[in-house]
Amino acid sequence: MGFLAYLLIGALAGWLAGNMMKGDGFGLLGNMVVGIIGAILGGWVLGLVGISFGGFIGSLVTATIGAIILLFIVGKIKK
DSSP, rough: OOOHHHHHHHHHHHHHHHHHHSSSSOOOHHHHHHHEEEHHHHHHHHHHHHOOHHHHHHHHHHHHHHHHHHHHHHHHHHH
């Protein structure tokens, strides 16, 4: 997967995670950055567990899970 596709999936995942977390978001741009970082986190966490998803949808699911985890952690630290 290309670098641009990785950024697009991360940004979309951040937007999705921000909508799912309701109130723990950081605005559109902040959520996109969190989504890109969350994509890395999600890939790492799911890789440890032995779960892997393929294709665009699988990558989006992985990145969204990572972004939700990251938004949750940052939201707890922020409080």
